[in-house]
Amino acid sequence: MTAQPASADSWSRTFYWGVATAGFQSEGTAPDSNWSRYVARTSGVDPYGNAVDFRHRYAEDIRLARQMGVTTFRFSVEWARVEPRPGVWDETELAYYDDVVAHIRDAGMTPMITLSHWVYPGWVADQGGFAAPKTVDDFVAFAGAVVRRYHGLGVLWVTFNEPVAFLTEELRIGALDPLQIPQWQSDVVQAHRRVYDLVHASDPAAKVTSNQAFYSGFNPLTDLVIMDRIKDKVDFVGLDYYYGLSLDNLTAVNGISGDTWKIKLQPEGIYYALRYYAARYPGLPLYVVENGMPTDNGKPRDDGYTREAALRDSIFWLQRAKADGMNVIGYNYWSITDNYEWGSYRPRFGLYTVDALTDPSLTRRPTGGVAAYRQVTGDGGVPSGYRLVQAPADCSLVDFPSSCLTPANPNGPLAPLN
Template identity: 55%
Template sequence: MTGRPRTASVLPALVLLLAAALAAPAAAAGPAGRFPAGFLWGVASSDFQSGGSFPDSNWTRYAARGAPDVKEPYGNSVDFRHRYPSDIALARGLGVEVFRTSVEWARVEPRRGHRDPAALAYYDDVVRRIEAAGMRPMLTLDHWVYPGWVAGRGAWDDPRTAADWLANARFLVDRYKGRGVIWITFNEASQYLYHEFRDRPMSAAQLLTMRDALIRTHRAAYDMIHKVDPGALVSSNVAYGTALNGLFDAALFNQATDKLDFVGVDYYYGANLENLTAANSLTGEYWKIDPEPEGLYYVLRSYQRRLPKLPLYVVENGMPTDDGKPRADGYTRADHLRDHLYWVQRAIADGVKVIGYNYWSLTDNYEWGSYRPRFGLYTVNVRTDPALVRRPTDAVAAYRSIIAARGVPSGYVPKRRPGWCSIEDPVATCLGTTPTPPAAYAPAG
């Protein structure tokens, strides 16, 4: 203790807080500039969630026995496995340049040491058609799914799993090298751990064992991919988790920042003192969450400050509706898309190095135990439509227009007004300087 009066020690901190708050940029209606040339527009999916016709795996087992997160059977999802040519054509029609999916270990190697020729032919054709459509593949090596034979011997508890995983990854990277693939090793490690903890289930000790294995395996995979496919971009996308984000980052991200070529951010919802609806994520009722589009701006800015040398890529962003029904507040998928891209555009204008954006997802799919949350640009009614028709939402035309114009319309004012005191950046938003366009915000309805 210095013995100085308490007010004297507090004043410098208050001055710094006020300066930081005053430095927070005020949003303008229609952010300056366009998305830069070369910006990567994309759509995202995963093969298990969309594919159907899936072989034995941890998740087919969870679905079959009704694990805690499972509310309804898996079935054949939206049958991407047999409809991928037309789905890839839908993505091409949007004007996107990146098509993200996963190459599932459970399909490729249904028995240890045996690679399925039919599965490889399927994935070869998926990648070929993505390229033929003028898009770049973003391939996830692990989207929370592993073969049944791995599950049967203890999953990530077994030290052989990491070596077998890396052998499969090496095989796939060697197969698709030199084709501009953007590689994702593990999708959202924090949520991978969470679902395994609930649905497998695991003890706390097993959770830590799996976490350590994922970290070591990602680090080894990063080095392997750069050796086999020089020049490829490699990352492990991180789920943004509002008040729990520090815990989410500790799953893998914090221990792998030197083994990332870009920060892959998945942003679905935020929170502020006027909007605490993110608590609905605890019950899985994601459609009850009121979006916080401006939170994406703060999240991107925060990760850029932490890792100033790395670019950022929004690997997933989207909004679920309740079984395809309109939101009670009238906020549409197109509103959500424009509002979030407004704030991405603002982040770029303010110096954040964002290189790409993927919408989750191209079509509705199996959201880890339920078809009720509908995220798709194209909606598909799995329960009642045996034809699985892809019906465009209002976001299809909106996304196509934004991509063609390289940004939201000039003078655009977000439908969703920024809330006060955002968890994403409390210093910049809790002192009355929340970024607000000069024009009044349009009502959501």
């Protein structure tokens, strides 16, 4: 593995407690992009409307995050918003992001900025998206403009959000032909590697990753697509864990239909995901960039599992991972508010729920997860002696065979996350 920058072992916080959001999913006033075009031409999806209007309510959302005691706020700078035409920069929208960053820093939080959260300008779509080699240069130019704007501010950078999921979504919405997959893969890898070098040339102390979706049971294959090709160009492993798999839980199949609220959660799987990455990429710190729980339009789940219980159980397993020697440096809850889940407002992940389709005021209403997260961040985790609400599954397949043959010990020690 290529040596990391000399500053790679320096971190501005001992642990990053965070919340997350993303541009197209939350901002509203959507500019021309691959996704705004898809929604406009597709029947059977929820109308985008104004999402939850983060574009005009970011100060409120950042304040709500700070009140929970979090120290990190993840958002994306939307390429389609700041460069609506090739080489044309919208200074008003750049100033908007300047103010977002300023609010985050004034609240004492670290900005985590995603450069590509599955959305790119319409003019990039016209030239073939990331299946067109020219897009690599265009993306690097966009990234360079953003990175130079915020260098030296302690930003944590994410180049591509869940690149394998990005690939599958591009195929699903018809933005990519299957025959173009090799070119797309090559271009995304090259774009990440060039942006990594660009970030460190501009800001040597910065930290960069591309957060990887954890597909329980399949990551030894999915990591071959992107992560193995960029492992020498990341400062930490960013991972997103949501759903588990076990001999007594095959409900993850509901994800195919989008009925994610029907999936029985396995919070212990976050331990196995961390253990898997600690072994696959030794020496790299581990950051859970996304983790959360969906409900069906904000209704209680049929299994009775609450957001606050799922949150505490997940943090318990992070503390077990830390106690077992895994270098866990951060955790982001997805998401600060409900948002547009790629065609539907029905799955609700927010700590604050928002009825985007029925409430013109877009009022942020706290779920039970808000008070739970505030307590967790204040205490550095759950207390010693915490009793899991949901017991571990029998024979986990999250990282088979390891997760089944050498299961995590739920009675082991807990390490504080602070």
